[in-house]
Amino acid sequence: MDYVSIPISIISLAISLGTFWLAFLDRGRLAMTKPTIVFFGYDTVPKPTPKVFLRTLLYSTATRGQVVEGMYAVVRHCNAERVFSFWGYGETEKLSPGSGLHVSRTGLAVNHHFVLSVHEDAYQFEPGNYEIDVIADVVGQTKPVKLSTICLTLNTDHVAALAKHNGVLFERKIDGEYEGHSRDR
Template identity: 70%
Template sequence: MEMISVPISIASLAVSVGTFWLVLLRRGRLAMTMPTIVFFGHDIVPKPTPKIFLRTLLYSTAAQGQVVEGMYVKALRNGTERTFSFWGYGETEKLSAGSGLYISRAGLAANHHFVLSVHEDEYRFEPGDYAITVYARVVGRRKPLKLSSISITLNDELAAELRLQRGVLFERNLDGRYEGHARDR
């Protein structure tokens, strides 16, 4: 009987230690789904300021979740990169300035708004291929995490709409590409 109880005890201890690590100690990672919509446009307060908006789900692979201190996006076009550093999230009527957002394993689906600082130089959305990269600063990590990269093509017609202070909404197709169309605010 002793020969059976010792291996069972060792196996039980191993399962307990593994469970303890998975539930309480494992950091996991913060991740996001591919956005269903991406919007290029402008905020109008205090002055017209370029904006990138996207709808996505953030989630944690750890049981305890993660705390996001901040998020930002970088837009790269023809070798020129701009950082949209002011972040807000929530639904259209109830937008919160981004800071201290807890993300659980179940995740949080929300609208994320990224605006250039009003102190930045003038910026215009020009026609071309854009690589939009989403980053998050997570509590306890030294470097920002790259969450996703999105490729979007802005044609001449849609860029003209943006020059008129209108917006362009890109919807993700079933094949994963984004197709844009002009929208009023």
């Protein structure tokens, strides 16, 4: 009888320890799907300020989820880099300033707005290739987490629309690349 009960007890203990690890100790990671749309444009309040907007799903691989303290976008063009540090999220009608967001295992799909600080020097969109790194500060982690890098190309028509404070909407195609369309305000 002991030959059967001891292995069953060991297996039972291993399952309990595994469950404890998954439920309470595993911090998992925060992740993001590739955005379906990305927008370059301007916010108008308090003055026209450059903005990057995207729609994506954030999700956590941990059972308990993750808490995002803040997010920002680093936009690179040629050798220049700018941080779009003001973050807001939500749907079309209700936008919340980013100040903490719980992301569960099932995920959260919302619009994310990244605006250049009004205290920054003027920023001009120029033709060429752009890389956007989406970065999150996660509670309990000492270093920010890079969630995604998005590559886009602005042509001269796009830049002309942006110079008039209109926008450019990039839609993800089936091949994963983005195609941009100029949009009026």
